[in-house]
Amino acid sequence: MRIWLSKNSDVPLREQLATQILLGIVSLDLKPGQRLPSTRELAQRFQIHANTVSAAYRDLAERGWVEFRKGSGIYVREPVNVREPVNSQAPGERLELEQIIATLFQIARDRGYTLAEMQAGVRRFFEAQPPDHFLVIESDPELCRILMAEIEEATGFRVAGASLDDCAKKLAGAAVVVMFANAEPARKQLPPNTPLTILRLRSVPQSMQGQERPAADALVSVVSRWPEFLKWAHTLLVAAGIDADALDLRDARRRGWQKGLAASAMVITDALTSRQLPAGCRARIFRIIADASLDELRRFKAFVTKPTS
Numbered sequence: 001m002r003i004w005l006s007k008n009s010d011v012p013l014r015e016q017l018a019t020q021i022l023l024g025i026v027s028l029d030l031k032p033g034q035r036l037p038s039t040r041e042l043a044q045r046f047q048i049h050a051n052t053v054s055a056a057y058r059d060l061a062e063r064g065w066v067e068f069r070k071g072s073g074i075y076v077r078e079p080v081n082v083r084e085p086v087n088s089q090a091p092g093e094r095l096e097l098e099q100i101i102a103t104l105f106q107i108a109r110d111r112g113y114t115l116a117e118m119q120a121g122v123r124r125f126f127e128a129q130p131p132d133h134f135l136v137i138e139s140d141p142e143l144c145r146i147l148m149a150e151i152e153e154a155t156g157f158r159v160a161g162a163s164l165d166d167c168a169k170k171l172a173g174a175a176v177v178v179m180f181a182n183a184e185p186a187r188k189q190l191p192p193n194t195p196l197t198i199l200r201l202r203s204v205p206q207s208m209q210g211q212e213r214p215a216a217d218a219l220v221s222v223v224s225r226w227p228e229f230l231k232w233a234h235t236l237l238v239a240a241g242i243d244a245d246a247l248d249l250r251d252a253r254r255r256g257w258q259k260g261l262a263a264s265a266m267v268i269t270d271a272l273t274s275r276q277l278p279a280g281c282r283a284r285i286f287r288i289i290a291d292a293s294l295d296e297l298r299r300f301k302a303f304v305t306k307p308t309s
Contacts, residue, residue: 004239005046013048016239018056019232025065025076026180027203027290036066036074130304133158134297135174137167137186142226142253143288147199149272150287151177154294157301164189175300197297200290218265221248223257224273233268233286252276 003020005013024030039057043050057074060066067077108118134151136159138144144161152159162170164185171190177197178186186196220242222233230249238244248264250257252273261267262280269277274285 003046004236004241005048006239006241007048009238009244011235011238011244013046013052014055014059016235017042017053018059019235020239021056021060022065023201023232023236024203027201028180029203030076032076032078034076035072036076038073130173131175132173133160133175135159135167135170135176136161137164137176137178137182137189139163139165139182140226140228142224143228146224146226146229146270146272146288147177147179149270149275150289150294151297153271154289155297155301157297157305175304177297197293197300199293202287202290219246219248219263221250221261221264221267223250223252223261223267223269223277225252226270227251229270229286229288237268 003017005016007013009016021030021036030036036057037045039050039053042048042053057066057068061068061074065077066074068074105118113121134155134157136144136147136151138147138161141161141163144163148159148161151157160170160174164182167176167186168189168191171194175197176186176190176194177199179199180201183196183198187194190196220237222230222237224230224233230251234244234247234249237247250261258276258278261278265282267277267281267283268286269283271285271287274283277283
């Protein structure tokens with residue numbers, strides 16, 4: 001994973017480092033169980049004090065993202081009760097439908113199910129109401145709206161939102177989606193075996209790819225209704241070498257936030273706020289959901305809506 005650090009900014013180095021490692025974990029640039037560089041390695045690489053690196057790692061450990069293993073090092077924490085989709089096919093391989101069905105019957109038979117039980121289970125599955133919308137489970141209302149906007153734009157499928165507290169009441173006709181960090185809490189709120197599609201965060205390199213770098217003295221505006229978007233964008237841009245004095249952070253929940261935006265050399269924003277930008281803005285939309293997750297949602301929509309040929 002690539003990390004940027006700027007020593008001449010108002011954002012502490014500890015915060016720059018911790019934020020980028022956290023984004024690497026939730027975007028799966030850093031895999032569960034992966035060993036992270038040692039405190040000494042990072043301190044030497046960036047010529048910073050080892051205590052700065054240690055503080056960043058301690059912060060992440062206290063929040064449950066990494067773990068210290070005595071005598072071994074620092075590792076990305078393995079998530080509990082979060083199951084990823086398993087794909088055992090070789091690249092480019094596609095099983096015929098009959099083979100898939102035969103494999104399903106083989107697994108069920110090996111686990112002791114009778115043919116009658118399987119037929120009854122399949123019948124219940126097809127008699128159930130097929131999903132007609134996605135349900136985003138996210139307790140931060142501003143983040144929830146952004147995720148809904150990205151999913152609706154990418155899939156054309158209807159999208160609703162729910163907090164962790166009330167998600168169990170809104171499952172009718174819904175295909176549930178949740179960000180990786182909320183997967184464990186969501187499972188505790190939902191009925192057992194509720195299918196979840198776990199969304200991955202777009203990685204930092206993926207977000208920065210293809211983005212034209214503004215001049216050092218150019219005014220860059222960052223606009224969003226989600227405070228964490230402003231915080232993360234500020235940290236990453238400063239770490240990448242953008243002068244903090246050239247950054248204009250705007251909370252789109254406040255009156256008058258659109259005033260003068262067209263004068264900025266670049267406006268960095270989210271998918272939802274971008275719809276409200278004044279004409280003439282040179283916008284760069286930083287999307288939150290990884291492309292692979294959006295592709296997975298598109299395939300799901302096609303699966304439940306495409307008529308048989």
